[in-house]
Amino acid sequence: MACTARSLSALLSAAALCIGVSVGPAYGDGATSSEPTATTTARPTTAEIQPTETETTTSAPAKTTDPTTGSATTTEPAGTTGPTPAEPSASEPDPRAVDLRLETWFEKDGYFLDEEVIVHARVTNVGTTTANPVWVGSTGESLHHYWTGFGQGAGPVEPGQAVEGKLTSHIIGIVDLLTIEVSTGATDQDDANPADNIATITAPVTVVRGDYSGTFYGDRNVNGVMEPHEALAGLELSISSVERNYRYRTTTDEAGRFAFRDVPRSTYRTFIDLEGWQFRLPDVEVGRGVDPDVLIRGEYLPDRVLTATAAFDRPTYGIGDTAVLSLGLTNGGRGTVPNITAIAVAYGQVPVDLGKFDQYGPGVTLLPGETGRVDVHIPVDDRVADLGTIKVTVTFGSPPFGSGSVQASAIARVPGRRLAVVQGTLGLPWSYTGLGVGVLGPPPYGRVVPDTKVYLRDQATGAVSFRDTTDRFGKFEFFDVQVGLYTVGVVGPWRIVGSTDFSVPSNSYWYPYSVLVVPGPVQPDPDDQPQTTTPQGGVPPATARTTPPTSNDPEQELAATGVGATWLALGGLLTLVTGAGFVTGARRRRT
Structure with a gap:
């Protein structure tokens, strides 16, 4: 019997141990991970005490000149006394409060509507407490209400002391009587008698x-x-x-x-x-x-009513052909536009005869809705073939020529001549005036831009014809290039300085090329290829990093400790099974 009791006691002890080691750490971790909650106490604020707005008596004299008669007069401004506030009482002033008295007057008895207005103010501290600072404000038909002498507050104003300031302004709107209300006070201080802190004054206005x-x-x-x-x-x-x-x-x-x-x-x-x-x-x-x-x-204004067009009769020409450029100009306005002339700018300075639109001629007059046309003939000779492109831009205008103009442009190809290689350098400008002027120079200015894609787009067809990536020296090369006029482009966070025209004639004096860039918006790849390189001197894009989330939630922390508690629970269960085995063995030995 005693043996059976001992066995049962061992079994119960094992069970208690299993439960304790399984549950205890979980509750213990949850308790120790709790953080105290911070408590924020709002700091009390001090309310700004504003002066009580009551009517008062104006008694300052004003010596002015009548704008109608021109005679000098001395007047005593009349005022009215308004109700006094209940607290504090004028008869029983608060000994701790200041007591300011306001006097205000116009510099003249009357003003013209467009005349400068000057208002004076005098503030006297008749109390026994220092006022600091003292402010003066006003409202009424004036352009602004900034008082010199009281702009940032005047002070300290000792008992018995008086301070003065003035308002210089103009009248807003059209009025026959100018009315301005002036008020004063001491910031964050009560006034023992606020009834004399406000004054309303008036002056007649003459409108010419x-x-x-x-x-x-x-x-x-x-x-x-x-x-x-x-x-x-x-x-x-x-x-x-x-x-x-x-x-x-x-x-x-x-x-x-x-x-x-x-x-x-x-x-x-x-x-x-x-x-x-x-x-x-x-x-x-x-x-x-x-x-x-x-x-x-x-x-x-020709640019408001005129519409210009320009087109070649063919997209390509050969040596010995004659390119025909058709120009059209339409008057879309309601009136006749006379004496319209034009000037032409041709690629490679190819001569262009504008006929009746020539800038040195009488010009063309267009009626409303009328269209004027002219055909310009350009011989395609050996010089034009060396250029590889015919491009003409025509500007139309009507005297005075600077009052407005319209433009039209046309382009055609002269294929045939090619260059084995076109070389250039991509870099930052050594100096840049904002007019597209710059040269390459030594570091740190004028450094080259490596590992960047450069391409040429044919201005006649709009297609990207050549492309290359700069080497570590910023060099690029295009091979077997047809002569002509292109647009140069770069891929990446760069902006080309100056013109993007890239002329490739057969003359060798154009080479090598220098393409100057400055940091700017990212330019896309016309071939839709990803751009992964970083320009020299640039900063590579930041790599996104994932950080495990943190939390102060006790339930989440309790769940986190459950992983360790599981292994402890298994250990406790093993102990329980072992204890049960000992009890069974003890019974067998007894029998």
């Missing part, structure tokens, strides 16, 4: 008015003289004051006339936007003497 009129016409024959058929009727225009916020609109009548009546004295600017026309619009003075009456001439 005048007229602005004129005529608009379109000089269709470009002779500088207005003729009856050139009046621009129904034209919408506006004027705006240069000094003030005055704006007015009107429309011209059948004779091209307009008029703005009784507008306030000011300098006015005229605005108009009419398709196809350019105007030299004057600034006029209104209300300062004789009312202006102006004649405003309109000139055609």
Whole structure:
């Protein structure tokens, strides 16, 4: 019996050990991994005490000049006393509070609408406590409210001390009576008697008015003289004051006339936007003497109404052929465009005869909707064959030529001649003025750009014809190149400096080439090949790294400790089985 008790005791001890080692570490880990939660206590803030807005009495004298009579007068500004606040009481001031008294007045009794306005303010500390700092503010019909002497606060202002400042401004809008409310106070300090911290003052305003009129016409024959058929009727225009916020609109009548009546004295600017026309619009003075009456001439803007086209009759030519360039110009405007001339710029300075559009001739006049055409003949000789490309850009304009122009361009190929190799260097500019001027030089400036793809795109066909990757010296080479005009491009984070035209004539004096680049937006590969190299001096892209997530969640930490607890549980189970075996063996020996 005793043996049986001992065996049962051993079995129970083994079971307890199994449960303890399995569960204990899990709860222990969870408890030790808890972090205390930080507690943030909000810092109390001090509310800014604003002065109580009440009406007050204005008693400062003002000596001014009447703008109508010019006589000097001395006036005592009249004011009204408003209600006093309940707390603190004027009869029982708080001994800890400051007591400021405001006096304010205009420098003159009256003003013209466009005249500069000056307002004075005096603040006296009549209390027993120092005020620091003292501010003054105002509202009313003025352009701004910045007070000199009180801009950043005046102070400290000792008991019995007075400080002064002034406001210099202009009147906004059109008013007959100028009203400004001025207030004062001490920042973060109560005032014992806030009733005398606010004052409202007024001054009469005189408005001087005048007229602005004129005529608009379109000089269709470009002779500088207005003729009856050139009046621009129904034209919408506006004027705006240069000094003030005055704006007015009107429309011209059948004779091209307009008029703005009784507008306030000011300098006015005229605005108009009419398709196809350019105007030299004057600034006029209104209300300062004789009312202006102006004649405003309109000139055609060709770039608004003209459309130009250019095309060769064939895409390719051979030596001995004659290339025919057809030029067209259409007037899409409502009026006649006279004296249109043109200039031509040809690749390789090939001569181009523009015929009736020649810049030294009388030009061409186009009626509304009319199209003018001219065919330009270019002989394809040995010189043109050396260039490999015929490209002409024509610019059309109407006098004055600088008032606007339109362009058209055409290109054709002259295949046949080729170069065995074209070499060049890709690098950073040693100096760059912003005009595409630069040369290669020694490091650190002018260093070469290796391992970068360079390609040539045929300007006539638009196809990428040649490509290469620069070596460690920044060199690139294209083999068996047909002479002609190309566009050079690079792949990667670079921007080509200056023109991208890449001329490959048969003349050898063009070589070797220097292609200058500066860091810029990433340029794609026209062949859709991935670009994995890093430019010299550049920074390779950062490699993304994955970091295991961390957490302060006790449940996740408990789950993490469960892996170790599992092995402890297995050990406890093994101990339990072993104990059961001992009990069974003991019973067999007893029997």
